[in-house]
Amino acid sequence: MHRILGPYQERIYAVMRFVVGFLLSFHGFQKLFGAFGNGPFPLASQAGLGGVIEFFGGLLVAIGLFSSWAAFIASGTMAVAYFQFHQPEGLWPIVNKGELAVVYCFVFLYIAAHGAGKWSVASLLKKPAWS
Secondary structure, three states, X not given: OOOOOHHHHHHHHHHHHHHHHHHHHXXXXXXXXXXXXXXXXXXXXXXXXXXXXXXXXXXXXXXXXXXXXXXXXHHHHHHHHHHHHXXXXXXOHHHHOOHHXXXXXXXXXXXXXXXXXXXXXXXXXXXXXXX
């Protein structure tokens, strides 16, 4: 089968990386600053640490700087969120409302493996170690 979007895969990946990172940063912003009807949480709490990881990690992934490291840490944070807060409410993500945590976990794991890619700060700096 001919891949219609194959020639655009790097651009699509860059847009996905930006959107997913930016969306995660909103969760951190909510926890840190009390925006969007929740929080703020103390920085010295587990939710506060999660907020720091979500906010800064999401921004780093979005702009493509240290994105492999940031995405790996965000992936682990989402795994903790799922198993600590969602999984005790039921076995299946559809039941325990943990679908978003599961999707974030695996998307960020993919980003950690792939790196920053094009349209990133790392590609502008031309330093592969920064991806």
